[in-house]
Amino acid sequence: MAIKKNIKKATKTTIKKAAAKAVTKLNTMRVFWCRPQLFFLCLVFTFTHISGAQSSDGKLIGTAGLNQIEGTGGGGIVPWATLAGYDSQEQISVNAFTTEVHLEDYRLNVLGVSASFYDRIEVSVVQHRFDLKTLGGEIKQNIYGLKYRLYGDVVYSTWPQVSIGLQHKKLHDGSIAAALGAINSSSGTDIYLAATKIHLGALFGFNTVWSVTARATKANQLGLLGFSGVNNDNYQIMAEASAAVLFSRHLAVGIEYRQKPDNLGLGEDDWLDVFISYIPNKDLSLTLAWAELGSIAGAEKQQGLYLSLNGQLW
Amino acid sequence: MDNFGDHMKNIILVCFTWIFLSACTSTQLSTYQQLGGQPKIAEIVDNFINEIEFDPVLYEFFKDSNIERFREKVSEHICMLTGGPCEYTGDEMEQVHTGMDISESEFNHTVDLFIIAMTKANVPHTVQNKVLAAIIHTRDEMIYL
Numbered sequence: 001m002a003i004k005k006n007i008k009k010a011t012k013t014t015i016k017k018a019a020a021k022a023v024t025k026l027n028t029m030r031v032f033w034c035r036p037q038l039f040f041l042c043l044v045f046t047f048t049h050i051s052g053a054q055s056s057d058g059k060l061i062g063t064a065g066l067n068q069i070e071g072t073g074g075g076g077i078v079p080w081a082t083l084a085g086y087d088s089q090e091q092i093s094v095n096a097f098t099t100e101v102h103l104e105d106y107r108l109n110v111l112g113v114s115a116s117f118y119d120r121i122e123v124s125v126v127q128h129r130f131d132l133k134t135l136g137g138e139i140k141q142n143i144y145g146l147k148y149r150l151y152g153d154v155v156y157s158t159w160p161q162v163s164i165g166l167q168h169k170k171l172h173d174g175s176i177a178a179a180l181g182a183i184n185s186s187s188g189t190d191i192y193l194a195a196t197k198i199h200l201g202a203l204f205g206f207n208t209v210w211s212v213t214a215r216a217t218k219a220n221q222l223g224l225l226g227f228s229g230v231n232n233d234n235y236q237i238m239a240e241a242s243a244a245v246l247f248s249r250h251l252a253v254g255i256e257y258r259q260k261p262d263n264l265g266l267g268e269d270d271w272l273d274v275f276i277s278y279i280p281n282k283d284l285s286l287t288l289a290w291a292e293l294g295s296i297a298g299a300e301k302q303q304g305l306y307l308s309l310n311g312q313l314w
Numbered sequence: 315m316d317n318f319g320d321h322m323k324n325i326i327l328v329c330f331t332w333i334f335l336s337a338c339t340s341t342q343l344s345t346y347q348q349l350g351g352q353p354k355i356a357e358i359v360d361n362f363i364n365e366i367e368f369d370p371v372l373y374e375f376f377k378d379s380n381i382e383r384f385r386e387k388v389s390e391h392i393c394m395l396t397g398g399p400c401e402y403t404g405d406e407m408e409q410v411h412t413g414m415d416i417s418e419s420e421f422n423h424t425v426d427l428f429i430i431a432m433t434k435a436n437v438p439h440t441v442q443n444k445v446l447a448a449i450i451h452t453r454d455e456m457i458y459l
Contacts, residue, residue: 057423057426058418058419058422058423059422060422060426060429061426088417088418088419088422089417089419090417090418090419119418155450156450156454199447200443200444200446200447200450201440201443201444201446201447202447204440205438205439205440205441205443205444206439206443207443248439249429249439255325255326257326272323272326274325
């Protein structure tokens with residue numbers, strides 16, 4: 001009788017252990033699948049399967065660019081004059097994208113969508129989730145972007161394509177921004193003018209692209225740390241630039257620079273990155289970059305990997 | 315901060331200089347010669363016509379045209395624009411395309427097909443770009459007319 005009980009007990013514990021194991025496994029899987037990138041990939045595949053041939057294809061492959069960190073069509077950190085998506089003057093395109101930047105003390109998660117209408121107007125919405133890994137806590141902000149193409153075609157016109165745009169940034173909770181001395185800890189708007197040109201066969205036969213942007217801004221670290229501060233309370237004009245070489249129709253390698261104001265007096269540094277973009281087709285692009293973002297909120301030498309996935313849904 | 319920033323700035327400076335200088339250096343061979351002359355142009359144009367024939371959008375524009383004349387004139391035009399020893403004897407581009415009302419996306423789609431035609435003729439990526447650079451300025455004489 002006692003033996004039987006013991007066996008029963010032993011079986012029970014084994015089953016319990018196995019069940020616990022399965023639950024842990026399931027949990028890791030859930031964490032894995034909940035990652036926005038994976039969700040996003042599923043979304044893109046589902047959409048491209050549904051919409052199929054309807055998705056816009058009116059531009060040459062590799063000439064639509066990416067969605068930069070604030071959601072605007074551009075490079076990685078710099079807005080360009082190009083509109084995200086492959087729409088031409090008769091088409092509309094919709095893009096979804098996700099970007100992650102892993103730094104020493106922080107992690108930035110970006111999730112967003114953009115739509116371009118007739119290669120003339122672009123609208124975008126993104127959410128930033130800025131994880132304070134060392135300090136603990138999270139800063140959230142939404143950015144609403146609008147861009148208007150003023151002149152030209154990045155490939156075909158003699159002069160560069162020129163666009164004007166704005167990015168309206170809204171912080172969910174400005175307490176950290178306020179604690180660091182931001183004068184405005186709720187919202188702010190950047191205005192920029194960008195010029196972009198692709199030169200066919202310019203570098204030993206490879207296509208090259210360059211872009212320069214002037215941005216009027218009050219934002220501290222993209223707006224995550226609020227707007228204005230003890231050092232400065234006015235709009236300042238910042239210079240930004242990108243240059244890249246397209247080594248094939250599917251591979252681009254480039255560099256970027258973004259000047260930043262130091263409104264808070266915390267030694268905010270200019271940003272730099274080196275990137276490589278893989279563009280398998282007009283519906284998908286994958287970008288990997290090394291970003292050197294300098295001092296952020298007193299934490300020095302913030303650098304790390306930048307990973308971005310971009311999909312054209314329509 | 316100074317150290318890593320300086321390092322990146324140097325890299326960026328070198329890259330910009332490289333891009334700038336390369337734009338100034340001129341190659342000895344014309345694009346026509348790098349392409350492989352008339353036989354290669356003929357091959358590309360054959361492939362191009364083949365692509366058009368099987369394309370539902372573009373076929374509409376070509377269904378009533380004289381394909382032999384198109385083949386001859388396009389070859390001449392590419393030869394001339396890439397620096398070859400030919401003279402284009404066809405009609406003005408603007409005159410040919412007026413009334414067709416070719417849209418931007420139709421034009422860009424045609425460029426996509428032309429790139430496929432070059433790829434199928436084993437034209438290297440870098441030479442493809444030079445050919446495109448030489449011929450695409452005709453776009454303004456082709457769309458929305």
